[in-house]
Amino acid sequence: MSQRFSESLKELNHTPWQACTQHRFINEMFAGTLDDAVLRRYLVQDYQFINQFVALLGAAIASADQFAPRVTLSQFAAMITSDENTYFIRSFDALGVAESDRHLPQLSLPTVQFQALMLEAARSQKYANCLAVLCVAEGLYLDAFDRDGAALPPRFEHAEWIHLHANDFFRGFVAWLRAELDRVGEGLDPQARAEAADFFARAVALEQSFFDHVYPA
Numbered sequence: 001m002s003q004r005f006s007e008s009l010k011e012l013n014h015t016p017w018q019a020c021t022q023h024r025f026i027n028e029m030f031a032g033t034l035d036d037a038v039l040r041r042y043l044v045q046d047y048q049f050i051n052q053f054v055a056l057l058g059a060a061i062a063s064a065d066q067f068a069p070r071v072t073l074s075q076f077a078a079m080i081t082s083d084e085n086t087y088f089i090r091s092f093d094a095l096g097v098a099e100s101d102r103h104l105p106q107l108s109l110p111t112v113q114f115q116a117l118m119l120e121a122a123r124s125q126k127y128a129n130c131l132a133v134l135c136v137a138e139g140l141y142l143d144a145f146d147r148d149g150a151a152l153p154p155r156f157e158h159a160e161w162i163h164l165h166a167n168d169f170f171r172g173f174v175a176w177l178r179a180e181l182d183r184v185g186e187g188l189d190p191q192a193r194a195e196a197a198d199f200f201a202r203a204v205a206l207e208q209s210f211f212d213h214v215y216p217a
């Protein structure tokens with residue numbers, strides 16, 4: 001009972017969580033050896049993920065129970081829609097991504113499924129469900145990209161993506177998200193906890209298929 005809710009969810013999903021944090025995509029990005037075609041597919045699909053992700057942040061802001069979490073979530077939304085958004089645009093330019101693929105690409109199955117999961121969490125209007133999905137998306141990326149003592153690769157498309165998910169602001173936000181899921185989880189009845197746990201598990205599985213699917217079969 002004393003275990004943190006956020007920690008217990010991570011442990012329950014340990015196998016797919018670890019498959020993501022040790023994924024070849026992350027390793028190749030750190031090594032600077034990632035195939036441009038793989039990165040292009042990833043970024044084109046991820047920009048569509050981010051679109052719905054910002055909407056999920058909006059739903060978390062709307063369903064939060066206090067002003068303080070609204071402020072923290074809004075500040076994170078500000079980062080995503082400024083520094084992270086311009087990273088995508090500059091990377092699309094560097095990788096020669098066509099205008100149509102930036103704004104209206106053909107969506108892959110994992111992208112469609114992830115968008116649907118985020119929309120479902122948003123529409124539930126339950127803060128805990130929104131937090132569960134946010135905790136996966138950001139917590140998993142922190143665990144994947146925040147590697148002790150690892151040098152940044154030379155190209156900005158690789159280095160900046162790593163840095164966006166391994167800096168003090170991001171570390172602080174993920175620590176806050178985990179504590180917030182613990183706090184909100186405390187007040188839930190068993191059914192609502194199970195519902196949030198289910199969102200968490202589905203999000204982890206989708207993170208894995210998202211990394212997998214940018215590689216040719």
Ligand SMILES: Cc1ncc(CO)c(N)n1
Binds near residue numbers: 046049136137138207
């Ligand atoms: C699919 C996916 N999950 C998480 C993140 C982190 O925001 C991202 N950019 N894309």
